[in-house]
Amino acid sequence: MFKDSLIELDRTSVLRVTADTMPAMIAYIEADRSIGFLNEEFARRFSVTAEDVAHVSGRNLDQLFPQKTFPGAGDELQTALSGEEVRFAFQLPDAASPRDFEGYFRPHRANSGRILGVVALFTDVTDRKEIDQKLRHQAHDLQRSNAELEQFAYVASHDLKAPLRGIENLASWIEEDLGDKLEGDTRTNMDLLKSRVRRLESLLSDLLAYSRAGRDDNVIREVDTRALVSDLAALISPPEGFRIEADASLPTLVTAQAALTQTLQNLIGNAVKHHPDPAHGLIQVKAASVGNMYEFTVSDNGAGIPEQFRERVFGMFQTLKPRDEVEGSGMGLAIVRKLVERQSGQVWLSENEARGLTVHFTWPAISKESRA
Structure with missing residues (x-):
């Protein structure tokens, strides 16, 4: 006791x-x-x-x-x-x-x-309430900034396209008026003018696509990713001889369909566009379960990307080749990174053992909205 x-x-x-x-x-x-x-x-x-x-x-x-x-x-x-x-x-x-x-x-x-x-x-809880209030104000400011950025992107993409189309029309009318007299350097400069107009229009469209990337994340559907890759292969319509293979490891997910579709479409389209030998091109899309995520890989047998440039290519408007050689805005991988990170995933590049490049990205097995 x-x-x-x-x-x-x-x-x-x-x-x-x-x-x-x-x-x-x-x-x-x-x-x-x-x-x-x-x-x-x-x-x-x-x-x-x-x-x-x-x-x-x-x-x-x-x-x-x-x-x-x-x-x-x-x-x-x-x-x-x-x-x-x-x-x-x-x-x-x-x-x-x-x-x-x-x-x-x-x-x-x-x-x-x-x-x-x-x-x-x-x-x-005084300090906590003050921090909460600051966070609410910051969230409000961020929301307002995002709305302003989206409005700017819309204006840039929509309103600036009208004068661009006018310039393109004027160039076409000048071509018609000159007829057979349009030759030599004049012909070259006219083609260059029209090419620059098309490129600027593409840049504006991709800027708008970047600002809107992930806006449909709340639309959750069941997605057969193997069938999705096959559909994208038909949609992209690669050159004759170019193969796009959807591996049997690709899963069926309940996820943000639009975001995943845009991610795979950008990666496959990039690999096709930049391949040095399209007639013998090969893209393989696979997936493996890693904890509560899936790691997708999009591998090609193209020229690859030097290691020192593998982070740079995810920036906005970044291309490794002059735009006169390969038409593109340099926004494809920037959009991919934004879409993947909105799903709490990561994206990175690695070199294939033989030739080419592999893009890796992780994607949740069950979307955040579906869990909620």
Whole structure:
């Protein structure tokens, strides 16, 4: 019996030391509203001396703390003493400004179910509320900036295309007016003018596509990725002799169909467009399960990308070849990265053992929206 008492005393001491080191106010109120325990945080927050805090056991709550100063000592504590958990908010005065607190009363029951008392926890949430408010403001600012960027992209893509089409029409009319007189350097310059107009129009379209990438992430459907790759191969319509193979490892996912479709379409289209020998081109698309993600690989037997440029190609408007050699805006991989990262995935490049390049990207086995 004496040994059990010593063990219980030791446990009580450990609990007291633990409670005194916590930044929150912790108390135990007996069923008769007498105080069983207060930690030292009360000495700092209330007009209670350290000596009083250390010797409060058995003293009446209303005697040590007038009801007007002890948070929740009225209806909230009475509700807790009747057996219900209670959460409430309150403020305490401070030298600078009032501090916001969250209060929590939890009933303590005997094995028989009888209420023995209430555990009280008071937590200062002022800093957290300020951070939450700042985050809300930042989220609002970010949302506004994104809306402005999308509006700019729309204006750039839509409104600027009209004068571009006018320039292209003017060039065509000049060609018709000159007829057989259009030759030599004049013909070369006219073709170059029309090519530049088409390139600028493509850049504007891809800029809009980048700004809108991932907007349909909330449309969740079941996607047979093997069938999807086969459909994309037909849609892209590669040159004769170019093979696009969908491996049997490709899974069926419940995911954001539009985002995954655009990702694979961009990668396959890029590999076809930049292949140096299209008549013997080969693209293989595979997948492997990695934890709660799938790692997709799109491999080709093309020229590859030197290691020092493998990060650069994911930037906006980045191309490794002059645009006079290969038409393109340099936005394909930038869009891919944005789409993949919106799905909490990653994308990277590696060199094939024999020849060519492999693009790896991870995609969730179950989309975030589907889990929700």
